Amino acid sequence: MPDRPEPITAPPSEREMASRIAALRARLAENRLDAYVVFDPDNIFYLTNFANYVHERPFVLVVPVEGTVSFVVPELECAHVRIRAVGPIELVTYFEFPAPAGEAWSDRLASVLPSAGRIGIEPVCPVYLAHALPGEAVRTALVDDARMVKSDYEIGRLAHAGRIVSDGHRELLAGCRPGELAISLFGSVTRSMITQMLTDMPHANMLASKFAAIVQPPSLSHDPHNFTDTFVALEEGGPHVSVINCRVNGYGAEIERTFFLGSVPDAARAPFEAMMAARRLVFERLVPGADTGEIDAAVRSLFETAGYGDRMLHRSGHSFGVTGHEAPFLAVGESREVEPGMLFSIEPGIYIPGIGGFRHSDTVLVAESGNVSLTDGPDQLADLVF
């Protein structure tokens, strides 16, 4: 297996951003589109390095197949965009939302779009924006597709995110004892991770950052999206499941572990081993040329054979990039060739009410041959009893 790539903390170069725009333009040409209209804030961040959050004042990036890239933004945000954006982008500002006829964001948008032709839009494009476009709107996820294979720069940033979450996870596990409140650990561990991010990157963008450090005790871990009890405490035994999922200055990673405090209940041993077998299977099969759906199908088959076919609640993995959770997916129902430079979580899970949840997760880069985890932590049962 190759060495883990070196973390990068420098902001993206103009050249990096130009290559992202160029890749989108190549896809526009292939698809005979005259322009692409970008609304999804993650796609805007990917193409500009500027992070906005979505509210009623639209931010709309227009990438024509050739010529100037335009960014329609509220005037209020001009300085903010100029500080963060990397690459040659023309700002096209509108004063406010709502605005009198002739001065609205839609008027400004119309001024930078071809009056006819084929315009690509994202699947998540809101209908109010789609309806404001001239010509033919073609729904196609060109930026999301381009994001699936990472550049060396992105891999370096993701390796940095992987290091931050691995360090945070080590601190999280060290703080786990029966009676400890999960919310206290959340507070101290997220604070450490934010501090480390700001130490590494003092100009880190908080609008492009998100930190979570969660532990589910055995009474909840069978229900992996149930975080509703704010004052839940850790318990004797297990399985507890830890979750660190972060977006570190624009790049995502996660690490999760199934662990025990004091002792391992007998009923937990078999599902833990089945989860580990599925985990090994995905690590073995996640190589260039594999099919994303077939990997998940193999996990399902393994769990069925082990008697846990009805104990799965989710697919085997998702990708990372400018978010901590994105396409492509290791899921039956999707069929995509695994390529070097893709990243996936490896996290097949088993959930049994009355016993608990069993899931490890790592952030794993597909290499030229094989794969390499950008996160690290103990994964053997003997190393996960504290």
Next chain:
Amino acid sequence: MPDRPEPITAPPSEREMASRIAALRARLAENRLDAYVVFDPDNIFYLTNFANYVHERPFVLVVPVEGTVSFVVPELECAHVRIRAVGPIELVTYFEFPAPAGEAWSDRLASVLPSAGRIGIEPVCPVYLAHALPGEAVRTALVDDARMVKSDYEIGRLAHAGRIVSDGHRELLAGCRPGELAISLFGSVTRSMITQMLTDMPHANMLASKFAAIVQPPSLSHDPHNFTDTFVALEEGGPHVSVINCRVNGYGAEIERTFFLGSVPDAARAPFEAMMAARRLVFERLVPGADTGEIDAAVRSLFETAGYGDRMLHRSGHSFGVTGHEAPFLAVGESREVEPGMLFSIEPGIYIPGIGGFRHSDTVLVAESGNVSLTDGPDQLADLVF
């Protein structure tokens, strides 16, 4: 002016939620729509009390003009939905995204929609969802419209949010001194507000909560959306601008003030007074029967007369509800009758590079006659020099 309404901290009753669904259904009937498809997580929260965040697994609420309300959700989230949702809602689950043909979210959605007819969709509905609907999709903001006038329950929750932000703001101002880092104040004040929320409402939903406590020093306050310098410090003099904008367990409020440390620069006095005159104007005119756009036009006219016509960067106000920032707006370009039970920020502002920004904001309820602020803090210059 009426007394401030009493804060409410109890969760919504089934009756409260039923009246929201009934109001939507009345609008469906008026608009000859057979059903409404809800995707916006704020609208879903308004109608169900369940908060989701948007990712690739869709959450889609279907409200037919009569009959069962259905909620299409990933199976993974069932327990979470059941814990939070209030009112009779049928869960219609899909296993995963992506999924094999016949098992996808869109298959489940089709099973609860009429196969033909007119279906209302939100302006922010993503095109992928709009394209998955049978029949005629009609873009109309029925839930957003219904949200504009608040129930007594909502007003009580908003009064609670107003109390939390006012207390937080008092603590923020008390911590302001030259050299203090804005990020330190952010940390301590948001922590206090979260603690107070959890004391008042131990089951508060963190997914429906958001806390910000910001100070812009005079070197940045002319640029009101520029929060890019993480380690910015407070300075001697001013104008500094404080910003507390929160969503407290699902209900939003904000308070902002222009203040000074030590002394008031001569150049700051006239714009401060002009801002205060505009603030008084909005407080006077924000009464039932007024027109939202005309109030903003009057502010613009006042600022032009005072010589600051080119120093405005935004409208005079926005509304609150299940968010801290929503329609309707006090903005030229919108014309809507002000009604009792609406809420607005009152925040006309002036921004002068080299001098700074001048803006107060309060969260103000329109009463049967007049209006009443749900937030409080000093607003006179003499009380804002620390």
